[in-house]
Amino acid sequence: MAALLLRTSRGLGACLRVATGCPSPSSCVVAAWSSARWPREGAVAWRTHAQVRHYSSSDKLSIDMDDKTGVAVLKLSNPPVNSLSLELLTELAIGLDKLEMNPSCRGVIMTSAHPHIFSAGLDVSEMMGKPTEHYREFWRAVQEMWLKLYGSSLVTIAAINGSSPAGGCLMAMCCDYRLMADNPKYSIGLNETKLGIVAPFWFRDTMMGVVGTRVTERSLQLGLMYSPAEAVHVGLVDRTVPEETVFEEARTEMARWLKIPDHARQITKSMMRKTTIDHLLAQRDSDISNFANFISKDSIQKSLTAYMQALRQPKK
Numbered sequence: 001m002a003a004l005l006l007r008t009s010r011g012l013g014a015c016l017r018v019a020t021g022c023p024s025p026s027s028c029v030v031a032a033w034s035s036a037r038w039p040r041e042g043a044v045a046w047r048t049h050a051q052v053r054h055y056s057s058s059d060k061l062s063i064d065m066d067d068k069t070g071v072a073v074l075k076l077s078n079p080p081v082n083s084l085s086l087e088l089l090t091e092l093a094i095g096l097d098k099l100e101m102n103p104s105c106r107g108v109i110m111t112s113a114h115p116h117i118f119s120a121g122l123d124v125s126e127m128m129g130k131p132t133e134h135y136r137e138f139w140r141a142v143q144e145m146w147l148k149l150y151g152s153s154l155v156t157i158a159a160i161n162g163s164s165p166a167g168g169c170l171m172a173m174c175c176d177y178r179l180m181a182d183n184p185k186y187s188i189g190l191n192e193t194k195l196g197i198v199a200p201f202w203f204r205d206t207m208m209g210v211v212g213t214r215v216t217e218r219s220l221q222l223g224l225m226y227s228p229a230e231a232v233h234v235g236l237v238d239r240t241v242p243e244e245t246v247f248e249e250a251r252t253e254m255a256r257w258l259k260i261p262d263h264a265r266q267i268t269k270s271m272m273r274k275t276t277i278d279h280l281l282a283q284r285d286s287d288i289s290n291f292a293n294f295i296s297k298d299s300i301q302k303s304l305t306a307y308m309q310a311l312r313q314p315k316k
């Protein structure tokens, strides 16, 4: 149980270093991932006799784990638009940590409980008119969610059943595979510049890992939002599927990924993502300070206020 507490309270990077005896975040990710799936003594706390177990105690997030298939379904449920509030980000990080610690869990499908919106991204109200300490706490929670999702050793599949701007797109890009409903009304992308804010380097690096440098440069500068078909064209989404089949297609895709031996896939995933994860781990505090300073500026607060006012105007 002590091991479990260490893992859940310090986050995956720290718990993996504890598990492997590795002193620094930068030198142990591959070793850590290869052993992260055998934390049997701590993980036993999550064993259950029921086949499907409900994990999250939050009403903003449901996590159902099927012990038989090894697949968990994580549903965002924060109406009206699944914006990522401090509370939801914290729940997400905790939920992902629990799944990581569960030896029966091999994959996670992430989707929205509400049709039409996957996630509207970060909750803009968390970034407006608040004291600096709140901005720091909020940004740490954004980082933590990213570290857990991007750094997950599980197979992660995004079943994108609605629009997914900014932080919503980031979550989808953290996953190993993306399916999107083929509804042309939906869009996905990193639109930060349109709000007058700047996607930080780890948003950029996540996108570069998915679509490459050129598409990222164009997409970020112009704050481009892509229709599902365009998103497939640039590689942001792996494929579109009829809206009513998104979830079942995600399950079928998951079965394909689970045919690969976990250890080989996990080490490969780690090799692909280690540099990007280490980059943030090395600069976590300065990244938080940069965010807090940037978002506190009057000019940025004005931009965000204008953006939210425009969003509240009746749609033509």
Ligand SMILES: CC/C=C\C/C=C\CCCC/C=C/C(=O)SCCNC(=O)CCNC(=O)[C@H](O)C(C)(C)COP(=O)(O)OP(=O)(O)OC[C@H]1O[C@@H](n2cnc3c(N)ncnc32)[C@H](O)[C@@H]1OP(=O)(O)O
Pocket: 080, 081, 083, 117, 119, 120, 121, 122, 123, 124, 125, 163, 165, 166, 167, 168, 191, 192, 195, 197, 198, 199, 200, 290, 291, 294, 295, 308, 311, 312
């Ligand atoms: C140097 C650099 C150093 C450090 C870094 C600095 C900066 C940090 C960068 C931070 C990165 C930011 C990432 C983000 O995720 S920012 C959020 C971006 N999100 C958006 O732009 C989405 C905006 N929303 C929409 O486009 C639409 O709402 C959406 C999702 C398509 C749904 O449309 P629809 O169904 O028509 O719903 P409404 O538009 O009517 O919205 C309903 C209701 O929700 C409110 N709302 C929408 N999105 C958000 C949001 N992201 N946060 C908070 N609230 C949101 C909207 O205002 C409506 O509210 P109302 O009161 O009118 O009911």
